[in-house]
Amino acid sequence: LERTFSIIKPDATKRNLTGAIVKKFEDAGLRVVASKRIHLTKAQAGEFYAVHKERPFYDELCEFMASAPIVAQVLEGEDAIAKNREVMGATNPADAAPGTIRAEFAESVGENSVHGSDAPETAKTEIAYFFSGLELV
Ligand code: ATP
Ligand code: MG
DSSP states (O other): OEEEEEEEOHHHHHTTOHHHHHHHHHHTTOEEEEEEEEOOOHHHHHHHTGGGTTSTTHHHHHHHHTSSOEEEEEEEETTHHHHHHHHHOOSSGGGSOTTSHHHHHOOSSSSOSEEEOOSHHHHHHHHHHHOOGGGOO
16 A cells, blocks of 8 residues: 655635545545644745745745644555545646545635645655654554
């Protein structure tokens, strides 16, 4: 079984959508194997999203990710990385397929409710950024 890293973003935690989003993961066959609610500083958000440093929306993205608590999770399942991205839907909710998390819940291309790792290497580093070995069973 594969593992991937997921964030339920501030726009979703603020609207009390954590349970509704986890239900989408579980219905798709993904299992929550680690979970914690944390409030990132802007600097921590910036470090997590460092790959986007040169993008025009970077500052806005870091402000947003530090604007309220997030729920960081590790999801496990068959083809978990691809399956999670499928359940999330396209980055821009206007392009997201019906029934996906972003189609149902996202507010805009920036405030789009969830993050999911895009490849095995990023899943590994993102999980390690948020969870210690002791928290991963
Ligand atoms: P994520 O990495 O959060 O799972 P993604 O892989 O679908 O989403 P990326 O291209 O990696 O999308 O962008 C990372 C995040 O940056 C997006 O989820 C979104 O919150 C924000 N973002 C992306 N494009 C824009 C944009 N044009 N304007 C504002 N914010 C954006
Ligand atoms: Mg991405």
